[in-house]
Amino acid sequence: MAHQTGIRFLLNGQDIVLEDVKATTTLLDFLRLEQRLTGTKEGCAEGDCGACTVLVGRLHGGALRYEAVNACIRFLASLNGCHVVTVEHLSGPKGRLHPVQQAMVEYHGSQCGFCTPGFVMSLYALWMENAQPTETQVETAVQGNLCRCTGYEPIVKAALAVNQYGTPANDYLTTEREALTAKLKAIQPQARVVTGPGDDRAILPLDAADLAQVLAENPKATIVAGSTDVGLWVTKFMKPISPVVFVSHLEELKAIELTDEALIIGAGVTYTESEAAIRDAFPHLSAYWDRIAGWQVRNMGTIGGNIANGSPIGDTPPVLISLGAEVTLQKKGGSRTLPLEEFFIDYGKQDREPGDFVASIRIPLRRDGQIDAAYKISKRRDEDISSVAAGISVEVADGVITAARIAFGGMAATPKRAAGAEVALVGQPWGEAAFDAAAEAVKQDFTPLSDWRASADYRALSASNLLRRFYLEHDAATAGAVRLAVA
């Protein structure tokens, strides 16, 4: 089948057909420079401030869903078949303000106004999903939006009041949902898309088999799922990444399967899409999941990407390793599965052969007597990169620790198990002595670095103390709180 050479998508109320789209053109630059839709702002160009927040609607299992995303690190080519909604498209009945906008005005939620369109879009996404949010849900929805003027108080109050000014049932994206869905269905790709110049080429495979084929043809291609990391290679480091293979549209990589033994998550599943399944199977990860980046990034970023990029400070590898997760790599003509910790060979080096792509992650379900915890320490509680992240899983039978899997991020060049601490625990009776020994042993397991996130001393001490916390949190005799409440 012949390749398509351009992309099609909806922008607000307009059909956009573009030939020859560069792989590295961002949605933000397209909006501001080519469409003169200047309501969407650039604050940081790294997905950390939210001033560029827009909604992207996409078909998922046949249904159209809208999510807040960062336009600054979202590549234009990845929007093929999607609906982009910017602040300019919001309106209320009879030309009045949209309920979200009205609430922001009534509660004095803007001062300098530069972050405001981004907040409006995040709160719009929240309101459509949950018209009567709690304060904590509001805070979670705007984790990815910085405001330097208001101190957030009036913005949160506005968010809690939006529903007084209108209901999502009357919103354009609800009333027009059927028509929009049909429009998007009509522009879904029927063939592989190959677009852009040779030195900035974008390839959108038609399906997973085509992805394997594309990677066989282009073994050095950059695979981009959520672009929450690769986006910065372009906007910050100006690195050439061509050819780029986009995978976020591939339904086959978005499967979530729950068997009797394991939860299997496709590599293209975003943090947001996996949230419910993770929460049900691994309740200890629920709060942790909310601390991965901000909402916009969770809507784009994938677990597969978090693993594949091999960062020593990714949030998911330590907690997945502690749960005994395995990763499946696929390429044309075959696949292989390995324990997740073995995937990480060294800093910047993973066990991924040319043509391989991360296909799925298999997390064994919890066994009886298994106790799990996930900890993240960062300078700022939310939307920060961890200085130390830890996944701890121990199995206890008849008061004796029979197994321990402990993995840390931020402590070494890769996400890594704490072998000494595990040895210190296994075979010991559950008790303070065992964990004191593990807390000492973990200091020998790692030689962490000092950097702007934390000193080596702090990393070592807090890693050690996290083992003490684990014990205190799960010991029946402990009185009083041992961890700060989340909300």
Added chain:
Amino acid sequence: MKDHQTISGAVHHDRQHDSAIKHVTGRAEYTDDIAEPYGTLHAYLGVSTVTHANIKGIDLSAVRNAPGVVDVLTAADVPGVNDISPTGKHDEPVFPTEKVEFHGQPMFAVIAETRDTARRAAELAQVDYEVLPHALDPVQAQEAGYPMVTDPLKLERGDVAAGRKGAAHRIQAQMTVGGQDHMYLEGHIAFAIPGEDEDVTVHCSTQHPSEAQHMVAHVLGVANNAVTVNVRRMGGGFGGKESQMNLFCAVAAIAAKKHNRPVKIRPDRDQDMTATGKRHDFVIDYDVAFDDAGRIQAVEGGFAARCGYSSDLSGPVTDRALFHADNAYFYPNVLLKSRPMKTNTVSNTAFRGFGGPQGVVAAERMIEEIAYALGKDPLDVRKANFYGEEGRDLTPYHQKVEDNILDRLIGELEENAEYRKRREEIIAINKESKIIKKGIALTPVKFGISFTATHYNQAGSLIHVYNDGSIHLNHGGTEMGQGLNTKVAQVVADAFQVDFERIKITKTTTEKVPNTSATAASSGSDLNGMAALDAVEQIIARLTKFAAEKYEVSEAEVEFLPNRVRVGGEVIPFDTLVKQAYMARVQLSAAGFYKTPEIHWDRAAGKGQPFFYYAYGASCSEVSVDTLTGEYRVERTDILHDVGRSLNPILDKGQVEGAFIQGMGWLTTEELWWDGAGRLRTHAPSTYKIPLASDRPRIFNTGLAEWSVNKKRTIKRSKAVGEPPFMLGISVFEALSMAVASTADYKVCPRLDAPATPERVLMAIETLKGRG
């Protein structure tokens, strides 16, 4: 026209920000949103990749040869003077010629057809450096014998040695206070459009259009009258756009004139944060003597600041640190000295509070020291040392504190926040709770209002009443989100007694009001509100005289009612009177002016009355700390703040809340971190962490002291609000300190350095371990 009983947008009433609807719809225009004329070029800065070096050679051929590059500007392209130092010290070149003095220092600018082209080409320069040793902080700088960037200040009163002799206790220690990036959401930007002759117009995001104008003229070698600078609004300023836009305006203007094409320059966030100045870090040596009751007898303080490679505003910033090293406390004998140290870092600049917060933090640290040394509640130590009656009312700079309202203000907050009861409860909880410890603190702020450079305390306005009765308002202040334009328009509406909607707020431009001061030092509405009022009063006087003559009544019988004017027995619409006045050839435009009275300052002597008045406030914060990791959260904050008779209570409340959170961020999660090579490594929101919505206190009560009236004749008896509440964040810092102190039974002052990141909190706990 509706026959209103009252006008809309009257003073002392809540009024939404005049641009609120434009903000929420994305229609508010910022500099980068202005439509670019055909032929617009884009500039991007090329910067040094070393921290301190002689420039032996610079090869720009690869930059010039990159496709799409039109030109590369270096120092040789500066037609006028290669200097943009705001205080005329000639220590800050547009581009250096002989040496670079910090990592990321701009060395040249690429001019290209697109911003992306310019940005990529800027990476291609080959520079031959002779690397020199560097000093990054004020301690290293002093050890290396670095000079000060400007003259230090000394404030002295009484006899410190004698004061110490009579005191039972003395504590000497050191405190390090970190800097802060402004992290305005809209970064720096300038957009220059060339005109005929020597003219150039620059649209930019600056708090100080007049300075930008003068700097552009200076580097172009033309008269000020050739340069126009326009600012409609900024996406945040906080002091970061008081002098730091000079560079961008200069580059855009030079390129625009050289190529006769519009030129825009916008650094990315990382370059904005590495190439422009921040709040000064300080290393403070304090030496406090006190009696058994906790009353301070003598204070000696040394304030060494990381100023960066040039003076910029470091002189007045370090001066203000000394002006506020007393905060709210009377020091019977005092000696304070500043050390504005040169360092191989970006030149630090103005930031909300302008050095004041660093002084206030030092004062509060001394209070803490006394409290822990004597086993007292810090609030009692505070109260024992507040400024008081005759004999206890003189500041270290010999100005009398005559408007102190802290007794009442603190008393109300103490009661409303139930401070005493909660402190007792917290101490009890801490006894039982093994891991989570709590802390509470109630801290005051007293902040002096006026520019300490006395000549800055002037402002102008220009008001036109058109013959349809619509009003055009212009003044020298700039809008950065604080609602200045709204407040000034309220003043104008109130004075004319017309609806707010009748007034068109227009962009700040050097064409309408000349020789303005920066919108800074919290002075915006004090100065510009008065200047606008002056203009309105002139027009009203003319209208009154005209009406009295026309209707043959006395001027006393002319009264401006809401949207109408009563002339003798007749009431006529405002529009009608205006139209009649126009027909009778009455001038309906006026330039207003204001200068702050009473103030004077002799810097050499360290004496005078630098401040017109003081603004006060207090906050009470409670925190919980995880002693295993140092993580914390703010459980509750109560604020009571003094804005005099507020011009607009809801906007003032917004300033207070926002300032508190920003001050809290400065002292908690916002950390500037340089590596050994001299590179700032926290230079974007991914690495530099300002507070989020979820960092707000779980309970957050903010109140204005509604009973407060400015004793001085300020605009409608209001008080400045921009900076003073920033220091309310200190209560969080001290509450953290108390939680840490609980691990050693409150017997040792934890001496937390700022920012109190989770790491610093945990390490402070470790230090205290075993000392209880």
